[in-house]
Amino acid sequence: MTRPDMSVEIAGIKMRNPVMTASGTFGYGAEFVGYLDLESIGAMVSKGLSLKPKAGNPTPRIVETPGGMLNAIGLQNVGVDAFINQKLPYLKDVDTPVIVNLYGNTLEEYGEVAARLDGQPGVAGIEVNISCPNVMQGGIVFGTDPQAAQEVVRLVRNNTSKPMIVKLSPNVTDVVLMAKACADAGADALSLINTLTGMAIDLDKRRPVLANVTGGLSGPAIKPVALRMVWQVAKAVKLPLIGIGGIMNARDALEFILAGATAIQVGTASFLDPGAAQQIARGMEAYLAEKGIPSIASMIGALEV
Amino acid sequence: MQFKSMVLSNVEVSPGYFRMRMTAPQELLESSPGQFLMLKVVDAIDPLLRRPFGLFDVGTFAPEYAGCGTQCYTEILYKVVGKGTKMLSALHHGDLVDLLTPLGKGFAAGPAGEEKVLVGGGIGLAPLYYLAKDLVMKGEKVRLFAGGRNRDDILCITEFERLGVETYVSTDDGTLGERGLVTQVLEQHLGSGMRIFACGPTPMLKAVALMAQSHGVPCQVSMEAGMACGVGACLGCVLKGANHTDETPDYRCVCKDGPVFDSFELQWS
Numbered sequence A: 001m002t003r004p005d006m007s008v009e010i011a012g013i014k015m016r017n018p019v020m021t022a023s024g025t026f027g028y029g030a031e032f033v034g035y036l037d038l039e040s041i042g043a044m045v046s047k048g049l050s051l052k053p054k055a056g057n058p059t060p061r062i063v064e065t066p067g068g069m070l071n072a073i074g075l076q077n078v079g080v081d082a083f084i085n086q087k088l089p090y091l092k093d094v095d096t097p098v099i100v101n102l103y104g105n106t107l108e109e110y111g112e113v114a115a116r117l118d119g120q121p122g123v124a125g126i127e128v129n130i131s132c133p134n135v136m137q138g139g140i141v142f143g144t145d146p147q148a149a150q151e152v153v154r155l156v157r158n159n160t161s162k163p164m165i166v167k168l169s170p171n172v173t174d175v176v177l178m179a180k181a182c183a184d185a186g187a188d189a190l191s192l193i194n195t196l197t198g199m200a201i202d203l204d205k206r207r208p209v210l211a212n213v214t215g216g217l218s219g220p221a222i223k224p225v226a227l228r229m230v231w232q233v234a235k236a237v238k239l240p241l242i243g244i245g246g247i248m249n250a251r252d253a254l255e256f257i258l259a260g261a262t263a264i265q266v267g268t269a270s271f272l273d274p275g276a277a278q279q280i281a282r283g284m285e286a287y288l289a290e291k292g293i294p295s296i297a298s299m300i301g302a303l304e305v
Numbered sequence B: 001m002q003f004k005s006m007v008l009s010n011v012e013v014s015p016g017y018f019r020m021r022m023t024a025p026q027e028l029l030e031s032s033p034g035q036f037l038m039l040k041v042v043d044a045i046d047p048l049l050r051r052p053f054g055l056f057d058v059g060t061f062a063p064e065y066a067g068c069g070t071q072c073y074t075e076i077l078y079k080v081v082g083k084g085t086k087m088l089s090a091l092h093h094g095d096l097v098d099l100l101t102p103l104g105k106g107f108a109a110g111p112a113g114e115e116k117v118l119v120g121g122g123i124g125l126a127p128l129y130y131l132a133k134d135l136v137m138k139g140e141k142v143r144l145f146a147g148g149r150n151r152d153d154i155l156c157i158t159e160f161e162r163l164g165v166e167t168y169v170s171t172d173d174g175t176l177g178e179r180g181l182v183t184q185v186l187e188q189h190l191g192s193g194m195r196i197f198a199c200g201p202t203p204m205l206k207a208v209a210l211m212a213q214s215h216g217v218p219c220q221v222s223m224e225a226g227m228a229c230g231v232g233a234c235l236g237c238v239l240k241g242a243n244h245t246d247e248t249p250d251y252r253c254v255c256k257d258g259p260v261f262d263s264f265e266l267q268w269s
């Protein structure tokens, strides 16, 4: 029997299968060598990079909640230049596309980070995280205001020739409105969802558990919300989508494909099992083989409602 | 490494404290004291994350069934504090758990001939047994200062004594050993030519680190922090490095840069 064709393409980035690693949950890739074969997955997404190195938040930064976890890491990262000089050379020898997740504390920083990555041959594409506060405008999150999001996307578009994925925040009233705004501003693809803002309280101490008070919820608890958002956006925009949120196994991943995602990202699952992304890729292929489905492409958006 | 491990025994050694032995691959014999494992209690989403535990012991045993060579095991010593450890305490011989280990940076034994001083507070004793075994095997003189709130918190002392380790016990309520804090007993015995290895609650580690620094005694501490991944990817488990300021931040990962740190590496204020 011939193996099912698992390959997909997102904005010109060719991937051997639809399984990517989610930003902030896979380090810079090298941390996972020995637990999985980096060349068994579709693409790697780096930790979110900023112009300058970022220290991140005080601790405690993480706490487990039922079926999920809250994190308030505070976007700690080595900065775009150190990434290019110290992390990227290792990844260049790995035959798997590297997508760089980036963010800015100001509008201008987004453009500058994108510009510095533009000439880098080891970077297959960029993923723009718009779920961060704009320090110049009282901390309003770029990704919750359609106009602010469009400004970011346009500026990055003008500073990059790479495929540009825009990562949407779920902390909005109407995700479709945000998706359309980003599509109109020049995004090549959309990834969703980022974490849902939440909090945890220590009753006896009468204090929030996280030093930052609030944090981003990820893990199985958010999967239904993520699926719904992917499905809604898939009906409304033509761009390829990357589904993210609580994907723990191959069946979860395939549900996102049915809902309209071309590819998926594995986040929190990599903490439970550092080899999760590889196992999910393998499991997806096994499912198609078992059901006699010739290609993953035929399942994209094939949900019957 | 990541592997499935079979529970060999899981015994309550003191009220609320369990000692669990599990099978392990031979490669674990290469681990060093102070390193830890991440254990997935159940193959389900609640509790979701792995739980970190220090390596209490690593060794080999001869299984009872015939025709089988020696087999490697690892042990953890744990306190039941919440959902994960409660579920763990219900496991029996033959149950399977999923382990990631050896993780992190362990203790550095230091030059031969020094007096090796181990300081454990409560469950902080866990990684010190593997260390004591290793040091005794190297022919070092080892002393242990163990402290706890009451006698129930003083764990596996006879195990240490069996190795030939000289032990000093103290409890807050005086139900075992001297009445008082382990640090008070330690201070009476501090001198040159010593090296301290400490694990326990952070306030105790702070007291030990500052005392060691003021006596000019080198000191390593094994730290804890909430962890998600254990491999340096999530950046959830950081502590402030010695030179950390808000303007020039310096965070260290407990899982990757630690859990064992030189006392001078960290900020104690």
Ligand SMILES: Cc1cc2nc3c(=O)[nH]c(=O)nc-3n(C[C@H](O)[C@H](O)[C@H](O)COP(=O)(O)OP(=O)(O)OC[C@H]3O[C@@H](n4cnc5c(N)ncnc54)[C@H](O)[C@@H]3O)c2cc1C
Binding pocket: B036, B047, B051, B052, B053, B054, B055, B076, B077, B078, B079, B080, B081, B082, B083, B084, B085, B086, B123, B126, B127, B223, B224, B225, B226, B227, B254, B259
């Ligand atoms: C490197 C490292 C080594 C460790 N070694 C050991 C060991 O050898 N033996 C042992 O018994 N424990 C050890 N711990 C602590 C152990 O991991 C926690 O007690 C355990 O994860 C609690 O899980 P739970 O589901 O039972 O508790 P939860 O339900 O998660 O929490 C219950 C309570 O325990 C507290 N708690 C949770 N995690 C920790 C933690 N890491 N430290 C202190 N309090 C915590 C919570 O704040 C909460 O109040 C170690 C921790 C680290 C980071």
Ligand SMILES: Cc1cc2nc3c(=O)[nH]c(=O)nc-3n(C[C@H](O)[C@H](O)[C@H](O)COP(=O)(O)O)c2cc1C
Binding pocket: A022, A023, A024, A025, A047, A048, A049, A071, A073, A075, A101, A129, A167, A193, A194, A195, A217, A218, A219, A220, A222, A244, A245, A246, A247, A265, A266, A267, A268, A269, B234, B235
């Ligand atoms: C510890 C942690 C750090 C994260 N860091 C980033 C980041 O730097 N940039 C980003 O766009 N998303 C970040 N995310 C969000 C994830 O990429 C992903 O969107 C989210 O966790 C939902 O997927 P999951 O449920 O599979 O984890 C982070 C998530 C976690 C748990």
Ligand code: FES
Binding pocket: B226, B227, B228, B229, B230, B231, B232, B233, B234, B235, B236, B237, B238, B253, B254, B255, B256
């Ligand atoms: S536990 Fe994830 S970085 Fe240390």
